[in-house]
Amino acid sequence: MIAILLIPLITSLFCWLLRKDRYIGYVSLAGSLVLAGFAASLIISSVSSSVEAINGTLYMDALSGYIMAMVVFLGLASALYSIGYLEQELHAGLTDVTAIRRYYALLHLFIFTMLLVTVSNNLALMWIAIEATTIVSAVLIGLGFRKRELAIEAAWKYIILCTVGIIFALMGTFITYYASTAVVGTDGVLNWTSLRNIADKLNPATMKLAFVFILVGYGTKAGLAPVHNWLPDAHSQAPSPISALLSGILLNTAFYGIVRFMSIVSPSTGAAFTGNLLIAFGVISILISSIFILVQDNYKRLLAYSSIEHMGIISLGAGLGGFAGLYGALLHVMNHALSKPLMFFASGKIQGAYGSTRIENVRGVLTSMPLLGTITFIGALSLAGAPPFNIFISEFTVIKAGVDRGLWPVVAIFLVCMVIVFYGILAGFGKMLFNSHQQSAVGANGRSPLQESRVPRILAYATMIIMAALIIVLGVRIPDAIENVINACIQIIGVNNYQMSP
Amino acid sequence: MQNWIEAFYVIDFISVGILLTAVSMNAVSRLETCVKVYTLNSLLLSLLIAIVATIIGEAHLYAASIITMLGKGILIPLFLWKIVKQMKVTHEVEPYISNTLSLSISGILVAVVYASLKEGIFVTGFAKNVFQISLAVILIGLFIMISRRKAITQIIGLLFMENGLFLAGFSLTFGMPMVIELGVLFDMLMGVIILGFFAVQIRKAFRSSDLDKLTVLKG
Numbered sequence: 001m002i003a004i005l006l007i008p009l010i011t012s013l014f015c016w017l018l019r020k021d022r023y024i025g026y027v028s029l030a031g032s033l034v035l036a037g038f039a040a041s042l043i044i045s046s047v048s049s050s051v052e053a054i055n056g057t058l059y060m061d062a063l064s065g066y067i068m069a070m071v072v073f074l075g076l077a078s079a080l081y082s083i084g085y086l087e088q089e090l091h092a093g094l095t096d097v098t099a100i101r102r103y104y105a106l107l108h109l110f111i112f113t114m115l116l117v118t119v120s121n122n123l124a125l126m127w128i129a130i131e132a133t134t135i136v137s138a139v140l141i142g143l144g145f146r147k148r149e150l151a152i153e154a155a156w157k158y159i160i161l162c163t164v165g166i167i168f169a170l171m172g173t174f175i176t177y178y179a180s181t182a183v184v185g186t187d188g189v190l191n192w193t194s195l196r197n198i199a200d201k202l203n204p205a206t207m208k209l210a211f212v213f214i215l216v217g218y219g220t221k222a223g224l225a226p227v228h229n230w231l232p233d234a235h236s237q238a239p240s241p242i243s244a245l246l247s248g249i250l251l252n253t254a255f256y257g258i259v260r261f262m263s264i265v266s267p268s269t270g271a272a273f274t275g276n277l278l279i280a281f282g283v284i285s286i287l288i289s290s291i292f293i294l295v296q297d298n299y300k301r302l303l304a305y306s307s308i309e310h311m312g313i314i315s316l317g318a319g320l321g322g323f324a325g326l327y328g329a330l331l332h333v334m335n336h337a338l339s340k341p342l343m344f345f346a347s348g349k350i351q352g353a354y355g356s357t358r359i360e361n362v363r364g365v366l367t368s369m370p371l372l373g374t375i376t377f378i379g380a381l382s383l384a385g386a387p388p389f390n391i392f393i394s395e396f397t398v399i400k401a402g403v404d405r406g407l408w409p410v411v412a413i414f415l416v417c418m419v420i421v422f423y424g425i426l427a428g429f430g431k432m433l434f435n436s437h438q439q440s441a442v443g444a445n446g447r448s449p450l451q452e453s454r455v456p457r458i459l460a461y462a463t464m465i466i467m468a469a470l471i472i473v474l475g476v477r478i479p480d481a482i483e484n485v486i487n488a489c490i491q492i493i494g495v496n497n498y499q500m501s502p
Numbered sequence: 503m504q505n506w507i508e509a510f511y512v513i514d515f516i517s518v519g520i521l522l523t524a525v526s527m528n529a530v531s532r533l534e535t536c537v538k539v540y541t542l543n544s545l546l547l548s549l550l551i552a553i554v555a556t557i558i559g560e561a562h563l564y565a566a567s568i569i570t571m572l573g574k575g576i577l578i579p580l581f582l583w584k585i586v587k588q589m590k591v592t593h594e595v596e597p598y599i600s601n602t603l604s605l606s607i608s609g610i611l612v613a614v615v616y617a618s619l620k621e622g623i624f625v626t627g628f629a630k631n632v633f634q635i636s637l638a639v640i641l642i643g644l645f646i647m648i649s650r651r652k653a654i655t656q657i658i659g660l661l662f663m664e665n666g667l668f669l670a671g672f673s674l675t676f677g678m679p680m681v682i683e684l685g686v687l688f689d690m691l692m693g694v695i696i697l698g699f700f701a702v703q704i705r706k707a708f709r710s711s712d713l714d715k716l717t718v719l720k721g
Contacts, residue, residue, distance in 0.1 A: 128685040149707045153716040174671035233719040
């Protein structure tokens with residue numbers, strides 16, 4: 001497990017020290033491949049039995065493994081995509097070699113901090129890791145290849161809002177520690193595994209307070225609605241591969257923190273308390289984001305609001321609880337982690353070709369770039385929740401959980417919002433994909449599209465095609481392996497039985 | 503020594519000092535003074551930890567006190583000082599609301615905290631006032647962040663929140679394990695450095711260190 005953490009650090013160092021700009025991308029790719037190789041065996045072994053390291057400070061079970069698999073996979077995908085992306089930015093004169101070295105070094109540092117979140121057993125260490133993700137990714141956003149001022153503005157908002165939010169999460173962690181001192185004596189415990197063993201003995205009133213702080217704190221980072229304001233700015237201004245990581249996995253690591261806390265808070269306060277809070281946050285997120293999706297005229301911001309919507313669905317599923325709710329939420333985590341990065345990758349290519357992120361400036365992608373257009377179309381349909389694609393399955397499962405519990409108002413709001421989102425996303429991307437090509441692929445800035453050399457181009461497209469293929473496959477059938485992992489995760493979180501619904 | 507501390511209510515005095523330094527942020531009109539007030543606040547926090555350490559005789563609290571002093575009392579203020587010096591143009595705080603109003607609001611915040619925690623669900627042994635004071639400091643920090651327009655004052659507000667949080671954590675549990683305190687401090691230090699870096703960038707890109715200019719991204 002230590003090796004897993006060291007590999008990204010070493011890769012980061014190499015990328016920083018390397019002087020030849022041509023090779024940095026491939027060094028980072030090699031680092032990601034090695035990481036994937038090492039992580040695969042660890043993740044597989046963590047599903048059947050938990051793994052510990054350094055006196056139990058680091059700990060991995062199926063839930064950690066599940067999230068870690070996504071971090072590693074998306075890290076690899078981003079490394080593959082970044083090569084071409086940065087080459088293109090370099091050609092366009094938007095960046096220089098120093099910035100590229102900085103970018104790759106920070107990218108791997110970012111992956112390191114997210115891996116640390118997934119393996120930390122100590123809840124305060126988890127907090128430190130989540131705060132570290134904020135700091136590292138803020139710098140990545142601030143690199144801002146295209147519009148420097150906007151990128152700085154986005155990064156400033158991001159780091160201020162998330163740090164304030166996360167200070168509340170630290171407060172929640174302190175309170176949890178305090179609650180544990182009442183049970184185990186003066187030296188409290190902070191390890192998740194120890195806290196879970198004494199979870200039902202913790203003082204319910206104290207734990208309620210702790211959970212509210214945690215939810216507000218990590219909820220800010222996870223992009224849940226009333227505290228989501230940083231998200232659209234950060235996601236739209238970051239370089240595309242970073243947007244993909246932010247949206248696909250960073251939000252999930254923050255939500256992972258909430259889920260870990262939920263499983264130790266629920267036994268003392270009762271599952272209804274944590275569940276209802278998560279449902280409330282989820283519904284508000286879905287409502288607010290669906291309205292903004294409808295009126296959005298910038299496709300990267302549209303994707304960012306769609307992230308808020310999907311985090312809302314995950315939160316709703318986790319809050320509804322029961323087997324179906326948790327299953328839907330966990331499945332949705334993976335589905336969203338596939339579809340959204342794919343869309344950010346594709347939108348990076350579109351932005352490169354048309355030089356604009358406004359929907360009205362992009363026309364006829366399907367005719368001018370058929371392959372990219374098809375991939376974007378698949379991604380958009382998936383995000384909108386159209387049937388043969390993966391997200392439909394998990395959204396449907398979440399609805400089933402709502403119906404099982406008989407929460408009809410929630411189900412109704414959810415369904416209405418899904419319709420709005422369906423229209424909003426397909427209308428937005430439909431305009432970009434179809435329509436006549438009054439404006440050809442040569443963008444407003446006059447440079448011809450896709451000035452990348454062959455290998456990076458093939459790598460980037462291969463990544464996107466594989467992700468699109470996974471989206472379709474997962475929409476038809478969920479492999480047994482993934483099914484087993486999700487079942488193991490549900491065992492870890494603990495199924496809340498709502499059979500005695502009010 | 504212990505009798506002496508208890509006889510003169512030293513803990514209460516220092517924690518009230520922490521509260522007063524936070525409140526006085528509302529009346530400060532120059533950025534340099536803001537940094538000085540923050541330094542004083544951090545040093546008082548470190549002193550409080552040291553004094554509690556002598557009362558309960560815990561070795562790791564002495565270490566925590568020294569780390570707080572070095573990190574928050576010396577390193578961060580020095581860094582902030584450097585940033586303030588780089589901001590050449592104007593060193594005025596320029597709040598959105600007048601100092602009088604701002605002070606009154608802080609007073610109300612303190613009163614609200616005391617009223618709502620009157621029952622003292624968190625009463626711990628050494629000082630039940632400390633937790634209330636820490637919450638008040640967190641709220642005042644938040645208030646400073648939203649009512650000032652300079653980038654630097656936002657950073658300082660954040661740091662005040664963080665000091666309040668440390669005080670809260672300390673009053674609840676006599677501090678976290680050493681490694682955790684170090685990790686949190688390291689994160690905070692990195693955060694402040696990055697924020698300082700961005701503050702300078704804002705100054706360069708917008709030709710102003712006012713955050714009013716950051717209004718392009720919305721909706």
